[in-house]
């Protein structure tokens with residue numbers, strides 16, 4: 001399946017796919033900050049600031065590696081914490097994402113993301129944080 005919503009430029013070093021992140025979708029679609037809770041982000045890779053994972057990781061911040069998938073000791077403590085939170089709250093695992101990227105390649109990863117997170121109703125990306133499509137409100141089955 002070809003879906004340009006899912007592309008390598010939107011895959012963060014930590015294994016997060018920004019295409020399904022609420023902050024990215026909100027930014028891309030210009031969703032109003034209803035409760036002042038939504039932050040806007042154009043994607044982790046384009047963002048100038050260091051993220052939670054990048055800060056405190058010498059390999060990432062010194063550009064020795066571009067992604068945690070290249071790290072031999074992955075997951076570090078920080079990533080493990082983030083991964084746990086995402087598994088529990090959002091039914092998603094950065095570590096599983098990174099393993100898929102490492103062993104099957106980024107294309108296979110993006111293909112599986114498109115299968116999992118393309119809205120069957122309108123074709124937009126389903127938001128991992130809300131478990132629904134923010135464009136048409138289609139709810140993802142869990």
Ligand SMILES: [Zn+2]
Nearest residue numbers: 119122133136
């Ligand atoms: Zn939709």
